[in-house]
Amino acid sequence: MISDRYTLRRWSVRHAFALQLFYRAFERLLIRLDGLFRRAGYGRLERPAAALERAMKGVLFDCRMCGQCILSSTGMSCPMTCPKQLRNGPCGGVRPDGTCEVRPAMRCAWVAAHEGALRMKGADGLRQRQPALDHRLSGRSSWLAVARERPRA
Amino acid sequence: MPEAPSFTSVDPEQRAGRFARRLASGAFVVTAELAPPDSADPAEIERRARPFAGCVDAINATDGSGANCHMSSIAVSALLVRLGLTPIMQMSCRDANRIAIQGHVVGAAALGIENILCITGDGVQAGDHPGAKPVFDLDSISLIDTVRTLRDDGRYLSGRTLSTPPRVSIGAVENPFAPPAGFRPARLMKKIAAGADFFQTQYCFDVPALRRFMTELGDLGFAGQAHILAGVGPLASARAARWMRRHVPGVHIPEAVIERLAGAADERAEGIRICVETIREIATIEGISGVHVMAYRQEERVPEIVAASSIRDMPRRAV
Numbered sequence: 301m302i303s304d305r306y307t308l309r310r311w312s313v314r315h316a317f318a319l320q321l322f323y324r325a326f327e328r329l330l331i332r333l334d335g336l337f338r339r340a341g342y343g344r345l346e347r348p349a350a351a352l353e354r355a356m357k358g359v360l361f362d363c364r365m366c367g368q369c370i371l372s373s374t375g376m377s378c379p380m381t382c383p384k385q386l387r388n389g390p391c392g393g394v395r396p397d398g399t400c401e402v403r404p405a406m407r408c409a410w411v412a413a414h415e416g417a418l419r420m421k422g423a424d425g426l427r428q429r430q431p432a433l434d435h436r437l438s439g440r441s442s443w444l445a446v447a448r449e450r451p452r453a
Numbered sequence: 454m455p456e457a458p459s460f461t462s463v464d465p466e467q468r469a470g471r472f473a474r475r476l477a478s479g480a481f482v483v484t485a486e487l488a489p490p491d492s493a494d495p496a497e498i499e500r501r502a503r504p505f506a507g508c509v510d511a512i513n514a515t516d517g518s519g520a521n522c523h524m525s526s527i528a529v530s531a532l533l534v535r536l537g538l539t540p541i542m543q544m545s546c547r548d549a550n551r552i553a554i555q556g557h558v559v560g561a562a563a564l565g566i567e568n569i570l571c572i573t574g575d576g577v578q579a580g581d582h583p584g585a586k587p588v589f590d591l592d593s594i595s596l597i598d599t600v601r602t603l604r605d606d607g608r609y610l611s612g613r614t615l616s617t618p619p620r621v622s623i624g625a626v627e628n629p630f631a632p633p634a635g636f637r638p639a640r641l642m643k644k645i646a647a648g649a650d651f652f653q654t655q656y657c658f659d660v661p662a663l664r665r666f667m668t669e670l671g672d673l674g675f676a677g678q679a680h681i682l683a684g685v686g687p688l689a690s691a692r693a694a695r696w697m698r699r700h701v702p703g704v705h706i707p708e709a710v711i712e713r714l715a716g717a718a719d720e721r722a723e724g725i726r727i728c729v730e731t732i733r734e735i736a737t738i739e740g741i742s743g744v745h746v747m748a749y750r751q752e753e754r755v756p757e758i759v760a761a762s763s764i765r766d767m768p769r770r771a772v
Contacts, residue, residue: 382578384546384587388594389640391573392628392655393702401702402576414633427639429647432551432595432610 306406309362309381316376316416323372330447337447349441367437368446373425375416381440382409387430463562463617470567472511472539473622476651476680481736482743482769484541484553484682485755486513486654487533498524498532501752506538508756511568513653513745516543519701520580527561534565540622542566545574550590551599553607558600562619568655571596575702594647597625601648625649629666630659630705638669651680653745658688658706658727658759660734667740680742683735686750687758688724691715724759725754732762 312319312393350365357363357378361371370387371378378388383402390410393401398447409435417426437445475482485505490497505512514529530540542556542561558569573593577585591599599610600623607618625644629637641652657663662682688694688706692716698706710727717723732744744764748755759765 384573384589384592386573386589386592388592388643389636390631391593391634391703392626392631393575394628394631394633396632396705397700398632402578408632410636411633414636418635424639426636427643429594429598429643432599433593435590 306362308359309377310407310412312360312376313412313416314419315439316419317421320372320420320422327446327450330443331450334447336442343449345444346441349444350439353441353443365439366433367440367442368433369442370425370430372420373428373430374417375413375420375426377409377412377416379409379413381406383434386410387433389426402448462642463620470539470620470622472541472568473650475510476622476742479769480510480743480745481769482510482680482682483508483763483764484511484513484743484745485509485748485752486745486749487529488749489515489526489529490753491523493524495532497538498529502533502608504535504753506536508759510743511539511541511748512597513541513543513570516545516572516574517580518543518575520547520575520577520582520585522581527557527564527566530561530566531564539568540566541568541570543570543598545572546589546591546593546596547574547577548585548588550588551610554591554596555603558603558621559615559619562621563765566621568622568624569600570626571600571649571756572626579700579702593625594643597623597644597647597649604765605648623648623650625652626654627652627669628655630654630655630662631703636637638666638673638675642673642675645675645679649679651682653682654684655703655705656684656686656747656772657731657735658710658751662705663735663741664738667738671740675740680746681740682743683738683741684745685728685731685735685740686747686749687721687728687754688714689751690720708728717726721751725751725758728758729761732758732764736762736764736767 354365362381363378366380384391388406394408394411398408400406400408403442403445417424478558487501503510512533514526516526526542530542532541561569571593577583600607602610604618604621607615616723627641642746691711694706694711694714697704714720735744737742746755746758
């Protein structure tokens with residue numbers, strides 16, 4: 301069950317602050333590209349963008365492509381790697397050593413999230429209330445969603 | 454043709470149920486957990502609830518706890534209502550999606566159930582159907598928010614309106630003894646923001662840890678925002694305690710407690726004594742409104758535990 305991807309996931313949490321800085325810049329870039337994406341057609345970009353996103357975030361975060369990325373609010377630990385897919389915090393079953401109730405060999409995604417959040421700057425994203433997932437967005441690119449939906453600052 | 458049964462409409466003016474009024478009174482409250490039967494006989498519920506009648510303020514009906522299959526919590530709760538008792542219906546995110554869950558909340562309120570406890574639920578690997586699909590469409594916090602939306606906004610999550618919203622008191626849980634310790638108090642506050650009215654905690658065998666947790670909550674501005682009932686229960690033996698620590702997710706039992714049990718001549722009696730002492734200590738912690746007694750397979754000892762801990766003589770607290 302423990303793969304190389306899992307090791308990288310831990311690296312990402314340790315470097316949560318650097319990734320936060322990168323993400324901020326990347327988000328600004330995406331928003332600027334909205335015009336270009338529109339001309340190319342969002343529909344046509346969806347599949348290649350989702351494939352690229354899956355490959356990159358898969359390596360770094362063990363991303364599950366929920367399509368509603370909240371990594372910046374969860375200490376760069378993907379909440380979808382939690383076997384219960386909890387998006388608002390850990391369950392009550394976390395083992396004393398910080399491993400998962402369901403998969404004892406895995407570190408709890410929320411123990412990692414808490415550690416990552418402590419490394420990040422700004423408001424504590426963990427305290428932000430996350431709505432229930434929209435399962436229609438599963439498998440879709442959250443990068444394109446950022447470009448299309450976030451207003452230009 | 455037999456006469457058709459008739460139902461009385463719920464009183465739209467009455468917002469708080471019996472248990473909510475009891476919490477609001479400032480009394481030190483007691484709830485207990487009923488183990489649901491593996492039987493379709495309603496008389497089983499009466500038999501299992503009997504020890505609790507008159508000694509607790511409300512009875513938890515668990516929802517497939519430990520991911521094991523039993524009579525549903527909505528049915529157990531409805532049968533308790535028929536007996537004139539006050540159920541707290543547990544509802545977990547494990548087995549149903551948002552469509553089923555909202556239907557259950559509305560249905561439960563129509564059956565006279567006034568308290569719903571929103572929990573994440575144990576993973577399916579813990580129970581007797583490890584091959585089942587874990588649903589977890591909502592998490593405990595979005596579940597709390599869902600019940601609050603139904604009750605306060607009179608709407609489903611879709612926005613569609615209800616002609617009579619479910620008037621229920623919203624319960625939630627917290628495990629002050631599980632990692633990440635630094636996030637547990639914030640998680641409880643998040644649940645209050647989502648709509649939780651009262652909390653029941655995981656088993657507390659470590660009172661100093663609970664005291665620290667309550668202090669941290671106080672620093673986050675908890676005072677007066679919700680009621681907390683600390684989870685307690687008698688351990689049957691040192692062996693049972695070790696088994697629980699190993700197999701029941703989220704249960705923290707300090708080694709000192711297990712050693713005390715192992716050293717006792719009568720382990721079962723010692724377990725009851727530890728439980729009573731724990732309740733008395735917990736009652737002195739500021740911000741604690743009561744205890745939730747989980748006496749698994751020792752349910753008949755609950756009246757004795759309640760009597761010995763003098764909970765009923767506790768002074769009312771400011772609310």
